[in-house]
Amino acid sequence: MTKQPFNAYPSTHTARKVYSIDYLPALFLAAALVFLPTGPGSSTLNSLAIVFVSIVLEAIPFMMIGALVGGLIEAFVSRERMATLLPQKGWLTVCIAAGAGAVFPVCECAVVPVVRRLIGKGLPFSAAIAYLLGGPIVNPIVAASTALAYAFDWRIVILRLGFGYGIAVVIGMIMGRLFAGIGAVKVNGDALENNASSCGCHHHPLEHTHDEACPGTSEASNVITNQAADTTACSCGCSHATSDSWVGKVGAAFTHAMDDFLAVGHYLVIGAFIAALAQTYIDRSSFLSLTSVPLLSVVLMMILAIMLNLCSEADAFIAASFRGLMPLPAQMAFLLTGPMFDLKLLLMYQSVFKRRAIVVLASLILAAVLVIALGLEMLQGTLQ
Amino acid sequence: MKSLDQALKRCMHPFVFAAWTGFLIYLLVSQRFVAFLRPEFGLLLAVANLVAMGFMLAALIRPKTTEMDTSAILRALVLLIPVLYYVVMPDTMLGNQAFKKRFIGTNNGAISRQAPTTLSSPGAENNPNAAAPLGFVESMQQAVPQERTILDIIRSPNLFKEKRVIVTGMIMRDEELKPHFGGRDTVVYRFMINCCAADALPLTIVLDTDQTDAFAKDQWVQVDGIFDLKQINGKPVPMLLKPQIKRVAAPPVPYLRPF
Numbered sequence: 227m228t229k230q231p232f233n234a235y236p237s238t239h240t241a242r243k244v245y246s247i248d249y250l251p252a253l254f255l256a257a258a259l260v261f262l263p264t265g266p267g268s269s270t271l272n273s274l275a276i277v278f279v280s281i282v283l284e285a286i287p288f289m290m291i292g293a294l295v296g297g298l299i300e301a302f303v304s305r306e307r308m309a310t311l312l313p314q315k316g317w318l319t320v321c322i323a324a325g326a327g328a329v330f331p332v333c334e335c336a337v338v339p340v341v342r343r344l345i346g347k348g349l350p351f352s353a354a355i356a357y358l359l360g361g362p363i364v365n366p367i368v369a370a371s372t373a374l375a376y377a378f379d380w381r382i383v384i385l386r387l388g389f390g391y392g393i394a395v396v397i398g399m400i401m402g403r404l405f406a407g408i409g410a411v412k413v414n415g416d417a418l419e420n421n422a423s424s425c426g427c428h429h430h431p432l433e434h435t436h437d438e439a440c441p442g443t444s445e446a447s448n449v450i451t452n453q454a455a456d457t458t459a460c461s462c463g464c465s466h467a468t469s470d471s472w473v474g475k476v477g478a479a480f481t482h483a484m485d486d487f488l489a490v491g492h493y494l495v496i497g498a499f500i501a502a503l504a505q506t507y508i509d510r511s512s513f514l515s516l517t518s519v520p521l522l523s524v525v526l527m528m529i530l531a532i533m534l535n536l537c538s539e540a541d542a543f544i545a546a547s548f549r550g551l552m553p554l555p556a557q558m559a560f561l562l563t564g565p566m567f568d569l570k571l572l573l574m575y576q577s578v579f580k581r582r583a584i585v586v587l588a589s590l591i592l593a594a595v596l597v598i599a600l601g602l603e604m605l606q607g608t609l610q
Numbered sequence: 611m612k613s614l615d616q617a618l619k620r621c622m623h624p625f626v627f628a629a630w631t632g633f634l635i636y637l638l639v640s641q642r643f644v645a646f647l648r649p650e651f652g653l654l655l656a657v658a659n660l661v662a663m664g665f666m667l668a669a670l671i672r673p674k675t676t677e678m679d680t681s682a683i684l685r686a687l688v689l690l691i692p693v694l695y696y697v698v699m700p701d702t703m704l705g706n707q708a709f710k711k712r713f714i715g716t717n718n719g720a721i722s723r724q725a726p727t728t729l730s731s732p733g734a735e736n737n738p739n740a741a742a743p744l745g746f747v748e749s750m751q752q753a754v755p756q757e758r759t760i761l762d763i764i765r766s767p768n769l770f771k772e773k774r775v776i777v778t779g780m781i782m783r784d785e786e787l788k789p790h791f792g793g794r795d796t797v798v799y800r801f802m803i804n805c806c807a808a809d810a811l812p813l814t815i816v817l818d819t820d821q822t823d824a825f826a827k828d829q830w831v832q833v834d835g836i837f838d839l840k841q842i843n844g845k846p847v848p849m850l851l852k853p854q855i856k857r858v859a860a861p862p863v864p865y866l867r868p869f
Contacts, residue, residue, distance in 0.1 A: 248681035251688045258691045266700040269707040275699045277708075280646040280807035282692040283637075286630075287651075287658035294661055371804070374869055481672060484665040488623065492688035499691075505808060506707075511714050536809055543804040543811070543868065548714070 250573075254496045261503075270506060278502035284537060285335040285494055285570075290487060292336025296343035297483030301475045308347040316350060317399065323353035324360035324394035331365035333538050334565050335494060338574045339486040345411050345578070352402025355587065356394045362538040362565035363390030372561070375542035376549075385602075386542075386561045393562065393594045400590060401583070410583035490577040497570025501535030504569075508533065523556040524599040528592065531564035538565035555602035559595050567591045622686045627666035633693045634659040644863045645703055647806045703864045704801055705828035706782050709812045715790060715845070760800050760813045761866045763837060767848060770837040775850070777815060778858060781831045783823075791816045791849075792842040798833050798850070803865040810865065816840075816849040830860045 263271040313319050332340060337358055345354045362368070364387050376382040401410070510530075527548070536544060541564045545557045567588055575584045634655055637643040643655055757776040779800040787795045796817045801810035817833065825831060835850035 248684060251681065251684035254688055255684065255691070258695075262695065263699050266702060269705055272699065272702045273704060273707045273711075275695045276646065276702070276704055277808050279692050279696050279699070283643065283646050283655070284651065284806040284808070287654040287661075290658045290661040290665075294664075375804075477668070477671070480664045480668040483661075484623070484627075484668045487665060488682075488685065488689075492685040495688050495691060501808065506711065509711055534808070537805055539805065541809070544809055 250496065251492055254492075254499065258499060274502050274506040277505050278499050281498035281501055281535060281570075282495060285333075285498065286491075288333050288336040288537075289339065289491065289494055290483075292332060293339040293483040293487040293490070294479065295336070296339040296486050297479035297481070299340070299343045299347060300482040301479035303347060305348045308344075308349065312349070312353075316352065316402070319350055319353040320356045320395055320398045320402070323349070324356035324391050324398060325364050326357050327361035327363070327365035327368075330361070331367050332361045333367075334362040334568075334571055335537070335574075337361045338571070338578060339483075339490055342486060342490070342578045343482070350402065351405060351410060352398045354398075355401045356398030358394075359397060359566045359591070360391055360394030363387060363562070364394070367539050368542075368565070371539050372542040375546040382554075382558075382561075385558060389558070389562055389598050390565070393566070393591070393598070397587070397590045397594060401587060404586060405583060410579055412578060412580055490574050493573035493577060494570055497535055497568070497573045500569045501533065504533035504535075520553065520555070520603050521600065523552055524559045524596065524603070527552060527556040527560040528563045528595060528599075531560045532568045534564070535568045535570045536564055541565070553603070554606060555599040558602055559599040562595045562598065563591070566595075619683065622683055623669040624666055626686050626689050627662050627669055629690055629693050630662045631659060631666055633696065634662060641862075644865075645807075648803060648865070648867055649863060651805070703860070704807055704810055705780065706784070708801070708810065709782060709799060710784070710786070712810065713812050713814070757832070759866055760798070760815055761802060761868065763815065764813055764848060767837075767839055767846070771839060773837055774834070775837045776832060776834045777850070778830065778832045778861065779815075780828045781817075781825045781855070782827055783825075790842070791847060792840065794818060794849075796820070798831060801865050802868060804868060807865070813866065814848070816847055817853045817855070818849055818851045819853050819855075821855075825855065825857070830858050831855050832858045 261271060261274055263275045266272070313322065341349075341354050341358045344357070345351065349357075369383050369387055372383045372386055373380065527545075531541070534541075534544065542561060545560045548557055548560070572584070572588065575587070579587065638652060638655055638659065641652075643652060647655075755774045755776055757778065758770070760777050760779055763770050763775060763777065777798060779798040781796065781798055783796045785795055787797060791797070794816050796819060797814040798817055799812045799814040801807070802813050803810045815833075815837075817835070833850055833853045833855050835853035838849050838851055839846040840849050841847075
């Protein structure tokens, strides 16, 4: 093994890092300054600010905890250990992952950093997608909030969790098949764009290097060793020697978690801002005038779910407020779409998946929800 | 200049987490977070504060690098924007602007335990105590009515029908409300939240009066009147008849919670 000197990091990478500016944060910063509240008189901007800060304050604890869970997985669970925990049959892994939220309840903000780390630890892509989609719906907190919102109408709870689970399993398997052998997860170059190392961690690439090929990446890469711990396992899939020190591992967990938070957090803030804009400027009652066409009501409620960016643990109350105004299939479309795909998630997915995978994933989610809602529409006479 | 640039790059991440730590501590100590979240979320914010402290320490301890690029700085600045918004935001809460955008009629399907399209279940008039807890019913039988929340009344409208009630909320008068309320344009309302202000739903009771010119929009008021359900456009509309209105201070927790 030949150790590269620190200053031998390719200059093209350095140039790329220095000169490639991420325009989304730049645009957001400019927009955020334009909409900054100016005083008590501007009720619209004050509303925007309250909703924006509310969404961030509500989501950020979950995201930090999710990042920390991901960091702990990174520091304490080796790739080999992960392999022993997973069933041998791929479809069984997907089925278990889609329902794992029942045991490890997570909302959609927390699940992204966790999935990011689990993929790095060797969780199959299809199972990761199943957990990503199923976790925020198939969990006891969401079941309880849905039951409460719908006055303990268990039919709604069963439909929501059942369809959520079904969509997670089916899309997980489809995505696994579509992207078999094709990179769907951001590693190497893409990750470097996010100030991350080649392993997907956001350490500085020059902290430590070695020229050993990482399994699964087929090329020599810069593997990061964490100086908080002596060395640690990275999400590149390499199992480096890890510190036996418990304190060292906790330190490493926090470092990994911080990196994950920095990689995903700005997407959350930008998504929250867009959602706040939508909540401030879009009139909810205007949606109601377009509900006479069944398909249109479903599509409108899906759009509303995407725009509002509500937490999966609270969105049932908003859906329930449309009872009597929107048909049940449209409400179900709202309940299924939001936890799997909204503006905030669209941005957060970019920290994990390549653009092509996000487009396919989003298309599948929307198509699946639409099919289910139309199916419910056809069965509505039976259901009511 | 170069050393300043390097210092900025080195301190950016610790500064972001230090800012968030300070922000969260302020919100928790001052209890100001209840303007955004349900009070129960204080525990989660406290946990987030501890994690943010851990991240700050991790950022401080990590070996210093000078390779943080412009994009990384921009991303770090994005994380500071919510803090900036809070700092410049006046001491305010959701009001008539949010009401107008979120109001979808008086059919509060999310909170009524009765039939969503009628608010009153068939036969409920004959058994008004059916959905109410025992203590609730006993207090209803007292001569002087206790103050009730708009949520209590909308949840069990038949229990309060034709009875004197006292409610607190914000007052709003708007011409656009007239089609919903049979020509009446004044409501007392309060937002109900489940998690945060983003999911706030306005709960309204119409005031059968036109003597509200003295009150500014979003003025917190206490209203004492006779509750009734009026059928307007085929829907039951909660209404207070002969309302006596007086100004009151905003409550410490502005939002109502369904559980």
